[in-house]
Amino acid sequence: MNAMNAMNARAAANPTSTALRAGWSRGVIELRQSFTNGADLVSHLLWPVMMLTALYFMRDREFGSSGLLLGTLALPSILGMNAAMGMVTMSQVLTAEREDGTLLRAKATPGGMRSYVTGKVITVAGGLVADLAILLIPGMLLIDGLAAGSAGSWLTLAWVLALGMLATLPIGAILGSLFPSARGQGLIQLPVLAMIAISGIFYPVTSLPDWLQTIAQATPIYWLGLGMRSAFLPADAVTVEIADSWRHLETAAVLGVWAAVGLALAPVVLRRMARRESGSGVAERKEKALQRVG
Template identity: 50%
Template structure:
């Protein structure tokens, strides 16, 4: 039964991905942050990374792409789960044996595909706008895979804990704060040590570091902590977050599914209507 549910979920994920690729809203959501970030970085091309002659704009490109992965993957999945609870999609899935597993599999697949799209399309554009990018395809692939495995379960946790999209504002603000101290827009070594320690706890920094190692020349590692790309540490920390996510997400999702009923969906719809009035 579980295998059947996962197979159905994969098929659903492919269908949702095709629908997303033909949806202007979905495409814009996936490309919004990279597009805006790239425009900002274009104006910083004349500035250089401290201690080097390398363009600060180019150095920030991987960080912008990591921002896209976090928001399209984690926040996007969380928003999708909340909206499906409000319109009864989760309740309908719950009525089918192993339906929640198939539903979640489909959502994860489609979100992962859109997150990858949010990296590859802006990366192709960045290759034209910025000089100095040096793409290591193997590193790029494994960083994206490990990064998505780390952040997508967190998105499922977020979607399980919050009952409306507005409540996600706190999570979004927290992510923005982490992005500000994670070396996304400026080398992290320029920040105070205590900020570096905080950044190193969360997956945002390590995803950005991994993407920088995949897209920037090896000489740029000199502005990173320890003057190294720290691949082993990247796998270790992202892997640890993935384990935490995979342990907590099923428990919270099952609890969320048990609480779904016709009355809760009706109440959620009423609140959603009130918010739009």
Template identity: 50%
Template sequence: MSSISTAARTGFARGGYEFRQTLTTPADLWQYIFPTVALFVTVFFMRGATVPGTDISLGARTLPSAFGMGIAFTGLMTVAIMLVTDREDGTLLRAKATPNGMSGYLVGKIVLVGGMTAISFLLQLVPGLFFVDGLHVDAVGWFTLLWLVPLGFIATMPIGAVLGSLLDGPRNMGLMMLPLIGLIAISGIFYPIMALPGWVQGVAQVFPIYWLGLGMRSVFLPDALTAAELGHSWRHLETVGMLGLWAVAGLVVAPMILRRMARRESGSAVAARREKAMQRIS
């Protein structure tokens, strides 16, 4: 059996086991449920407002946007947090010391985060289709979902891996959160991006969050709502292009940075981080 197939088999087994654990651990289940509840509470309080120039509920517009935001957030933050945590507790060092361990580790994380993304999306999608007026999905919409979700996942997960590799420890996660919250605020997730200044619109269109939100809106909302979008179009070709660029760049850069980070891992480095953590607690 080749090293590649061994790493893939080990990684799938590890990722599947860790994913099943998230479905039976109360703390992990709360991470699935709380964002869904918070999202629908937000949509509920938006029910009386409409998108300017239309009779579409602002809540109905926000929900698909939040689907895209959730995929981006999972790919970025969850991967970064896992990587930082595994480096802190020595999991990454143990993977490095095992034959094909790093490859298996990465495959496992892809399986784990992919499963978490799918469950989180379904928890929001199913009740949204039944309880939020104004959402609909036709055959073209389902086809769009088939390429949008995996492409969005591939575009964001490598970014999360790069950011997780660059952070010193869990205490620095705030360095990621603040810019991410800022990007969400300007990416047209909770209010049409047309209402923002032109330069802000340009910044938002550089990053995947805007394109994932736009793609999800194209799936669930009527074409009449393109009046509130840039170019008055769902811009599918641009969405594929921008997400594809991020995916290619991430898949090229992330492995190099991860290999460099793994080379720096050692028993003394893990021990030093644990000592610093104990000093902060005491």
């Protein structure tokens, strides 16, 4: 009894750590469930399988006279694109669970919002890492010419991926807070697809007009793709990049700016969204959803 009282006293004295631990546990459970639920498992496998199919047909095509294969160039870029898509996943999750009342229930619990957001970050980030492994491991067997045999390659992958998730997941949380229903998600996906199209994912960005290259370099998707290419492509592949350089410092700087902006704004936007949540608002959204289904 004394031990239990001591634990309760520590929890009451440090509610933040209690909320973070609860969020971690929740995130791990949700992540594990996503690999045992049929629908979620399909979502984990579908996109990597589609990308591997595209890579298979690109694997023997050369980019211009560079001697580099498009499949070799594209695989690391797709890894970067998948990491950036975490902001879409985060946005979709927050919007859906705001609509069904999950966020309202979290708001009603002491430390519930902090725990909820922590759990979602763990779930989405863990799912991204798993999806990247599902794509990368068979991709390395399918695609020739990758330089993945050194510790430096994997170290670069680690810091680019970690910084990329810091840059994109808070932005996803902000976007998810702005839309009251899942119908608004199309407004997010279309701009993201446009950014992917100009960010050098499936074809080197240097083949685009200069003004499009400038726009691409303002997005985290381009820098995630560049960082991944620097991790897995041979040294001579840098000739198809802007300024013939992997630009690691610029990659860290731009992703760092996105991360700083997102981490500064996300708590403010989430608190504002949580304050506006109410039972009547959830009921109204459910009623509208039922009307659309009917």
